[in-house]
Amino acid sequence: MASGPPHVLIIGAGTGGLCLAHGLRRAGISVAVYERYRTRGEGLLGYRVGIGPTGSKALRECLPPELFDVYLATCARSPRYFNVITQRLRRTASFTLRPDTDPVETERSVARMTLRQVLLTGMEDVVHFDKTFTRYEQRDDGTVTAHFADGSTATGDLLVAADGTHSAVRRQYLPHAVVRDAGTINIATRVPLTPHTRQLLPERVEKGISLIFGAGGIMGVLHVMEFKWDRDGEIKPDVADADADLLRHWPGRRHDNTRDNINFIIWSTARRFPADVMQRRGEDLVQVARDLTRHWHPNLRELLARSDPGSALPIRVATSEPVPPWKASTVTLLGDAIHTMTPGRGVGANTALRDAALLCRQLRRATAGDKTLLQAVADYEAAMVPYGFARVADSLHRSGTSGDDRMYKPVVGRLALLGARGYFGVTSRVPRLARKFVNDFYTYRGEED
Numbered sequence: 001m002a003s004g005p006p007h008v009l010i011i012g013a014g015t016g017g018l019c020l021a022h023g024l025r026r027a028g029i030s031v032a033v034y035e036r037y038r039t040r041g042e043g044l045l046g047y048r049v050g051i052g053p054t055g056s057k058a059l060r061e062c063l064p065p066e067l068f069d070v071y072l073a074t075c076a077r078s079p080r081y082f083n084v085i086t087q088r089l090r091r092t093a094s095f096t097l098r099p100d101t102d103p104v105e106t107e108r109s110v111a112r113m114t115l116r117q118v119l120l121t122g123m124e125d126v127v128h129f130d131k132t133f134t135r136y137e138q139r140d141d142g143t144v145t146a147h148f149a150d151g152s153t154a155t156g157d158l159l160v161a162a163d164g165t166h167s168a169v170r171r172q173y174l175p176h177a178v179v180r181d182a183g184t185i186n187i188a189t190r191v192p193l194t195p196h197t198r199q200l201l202p203e204r205v206e207k208g209i210s211l212i213f214g215a216g217g218i219m220g221v222l223h224v225m226e227f228k229w230d231r232d233g234e235i236k237p238d239v240a241d242a243d244a245d246l247l248r249h250w251p252g253r254r255h256d257n258t259r260d261n262i263n264f265i266i267w268s269t270a271r272r273f274p275a276d277v278m279q280r281r282g283e284d285l286v287q288v289a290r291d292l293t294r295h296w297h298p299n300l301r302e303l304l305a306r307s308d309p310g311s312a313l314p315i316r317v318a319t320s321e322p323v324p325p326w327k328a329s330t331v332t333l334l335g336d337a338i339h340t341m342t343p344g345r346g347v348g349a350n351t352a353l354r355d356a357a358l359l360c361r362q363l364r365r366a367t368a369g370d371k372t373l374l375q376a377v378a379d380y381e382a383a384m385v386p387y388g389f390a391r392v393a394d395s396l397h398r399s400g401t402s403g404d405d406r407m408y409k410p411v412v413g414r415l416a417l418l419g420a421r422g423y424f425g426v427t428s429r430v431p432r433l434a435r436k437f438v439n440d441f442y443t444y445r446g447e448e449d
């Protein structure tokens, strides 16, 4: 290992990799990021990601303060309610969420493409696109060399796998680590938000996050994503001066074509989908979602009919198996590359951000001479593995994200559905339980362990 300040190679310019890169650069640690996408706009990144206090705290710790303010300004209007509804648009439960006045202690709705553009801001000299990592070599002099598909290489003192669920780094480093199919499939779509599509939603649904517990084991979620810019990309007239100013001067706006929309995701056990669903796209895929929701309320069906076929995306939900401890070295991992979790708790990105902030703190201490680089990696992994896999475990059994969930069984499924609706109904009506539910919604993100 190097005795001077380390040079860190990060594979993957996703949520966790870019957050780490910012943190390292702010700390004066040399860093380079290698991303397989050819450009900053490539990839189907349309759907929403919820960033809670854990993720926002990590971003605040790693990003330059002015870029953290841009992140806040680019979030969609925060949800005011968490609703549970039926497929007939009947309300089972509705919880009032916190106002979004605090920069971190709130639930933020973020568009993936917008977040990516925020995180790429000012990183032009750090991020190398069109670099598909293929393998690495750990050398006797303590350095590590990454090889890319175009024949080029890069050498540093530490290689960080931030290359997501199908991580090529993990396949080489921890070949025994298993990511398995969780048994559920999502179809994610975006519906342009217009006066017509808006009025199809009850007021609390329009202003909130709404989980649809449908009969017959078909689930859904609706997020209304309203940004501070209009469909021409111009700042809306009611936006506060400070945010308008930040957005006008943010160069990332040129690369982001995210517009107001309703994120509509349908999911169920994989058994309910056609065998070739993962190959389907566009109208063909939207039709699968429409067939599954034949008995849903006409307004929900109308939303699906108006969804942008180009945005429709099938997602096979995956989950990591726990990995036995390994010896720390010049290769480490963060985010989905080590602990892929189902979207059941909405904490995958939050946990990737938490990893990035933690690893950054450890590397700063190594650079300051408080510990060796190897010890910093070992201390990071000793903390990350337990909380990361705890999130994997409790995400799997939430909201029917496992294909084995009782919800999807023929007869038991009906009882499970009634049980889940009953739980939410009672919890929302008893003030003490409702308060606890809302507090857990924010504090869950993993800070407690």
Ligand SMILES: Cc1cc2nc3c(=O)[nH]c(=O)nc-3n(C[C@H](O)[C@H](O)[C@H](O)COP(=O)(O)OP(=O)(O)OC[C@H]3O[C@@H](n4cnc5c(N)ncnc54)[C@H](O)[C@@H]3O)c2cc1C
Pocket: 011, 012, 013, 014, 015, 016, 017, 034, 035, 036, 037, 047, 048, 049, 050, 051, 131, 132, 133, 134, 162, 163, 164, 165, 166, 167, 168, 186, 188, 315, 334, 335, 336, 337, 341, 342, 343, 345, 346, 347, 348, 349, 350, 351, 352
């Ligand atoms: C439907 C759905 C909803 C979700 N909702 C939420 C939510 O509300 N809240 C939440 O916290 N999480 C959510 N998640 C989880 C979240 O999206 C992920 O956990 C998070 O994006 C992981 O970040 P990451 O940095 O580890 O990986 P990613 O963001 O996936 O980044 C990996 C990067 O590595 C690149 N890459 C891959 N292979 C290579 C290679 N060989 N060479 C070079 N580059 C490579 C990829 O192109 C990509 O840019 C959701 C997930 C799904 C599927």
